[in-house]
Each structure stands twice: as structure tokens, then as C-alpha cells.
Amino acid sequence: MMISRREVLRQIKILGIPYLALPLVTMVKEYYSTPQQTRGPFYPLKFPLDGDNDLTWVKDHQKSALGEKIMIVGQVLTLNDQPIKDAKIEIWQACSSGHYNHEYDPNQAPIDPHFQGWGWTTTDQKGYYAFKTIKLGGYPVTNNWKRPPHIHFKISQPDEKEFITQLYFAEEQELNQQDKILQRIPENLQSLVITKLIKNESLNMRVGQFNIRV
């Protein structure tokens, strides 16, 4: 189910995004680029037939994805805080059990066939984007390293190098602090890639804001 641009704008109005201040993010002075992160091994080799910005519902399926449904919304901006319109944003992530829909994922946890796993959208005139997805689980990488729940982001614009990063959740502090990939980012900039999910009564969902400065 596609979330239309009009719907995105409506939701942004409901959310009052400029006022959805996140203490973690605002602690960091502006003008920092969002830290880039590795693309990881699970960017799709084959793209699913349904690739819209609602990852909780696969076209023609009779059931929605398992797990808590959340929204991630934000703006893509230049370093001078100018909105970037028509940027393509792709996200990909594991399903609620922590398993990617990817043939190289060795995770034995059962995969949710009703989770879309990857999707894309473009920013509107004011640089806004929105995705509906699920709050996923973490997954083991080695016996003593479990990755925290995270969502991969790729931003593409014509004639620009791809911008790739990962978004984390403030409520996963313990796993975040032990994560070798997140900890590659200097401590004072980590909050730029960590979102806090806040319950939105009108959407009846928790919503995380992620502004991406490229």
C-alpha cells in the first residue's frame, strides 16, 4: 500500500515535524553531515516486486507484517539546511525476527513472508519523506556480537555520490553501546543517527524522526 505524497504531507502536518523536537538530536550543533555507515552485506540482490514506502504490507498479500508498526519521517537537507527535493531514498532492514530477505543471511530465525524488507520513495518539494515499517529485532553476527535493530538508508540524487547510512533506536541503548558499526561514529555525533520513537495518538503508532543532512 503506497503512502501518497498528500498522505505524507497530511501526516507531517499532524506530526508538526518542526516541533517534534528530539532532545538527542538537538544536543548536537547543526551543520554536521549525517555520519555515513557501511552498506552492509544485505542490500537486495533481487528487488521485490512491491517496493513502495509501506514495508508492512506486500502487494496482493492477505496479511500485514509481524511486529510493531512504526513510521520514520524526516527531511533530506543540504549542509546549509536547504531541503533537497526529488531525492530517492531506499531503506532495507531485517524482519521482526531479525532475518533479512536475502540469500546470504545466515540467520536461522524464521523469516516473515509478509514483510517487504526493502522499499523506496522520493522527497517532496520541501525535502520530506516518510516510510511505514516495523520495529525490527536485532540479530547475531558472531557468538558475542549482536547487532542492534537498525534500518539501512541510501539516498541517491542525479550526479551525486550515493549517501549510505544506518538509523538506530534510542531505546536500544545497551546493544547500541556494544555495536562495532555504530561505535565507528565519534560519540558526540552518534545521536545524529539515533531516533527516539514517540507515540503519535492520531496515527496510533510510534513515530521516529530522521533528518538526513548529506
Ligand SMILES: [Fe+2]
Ligand atoms: Fe544490517
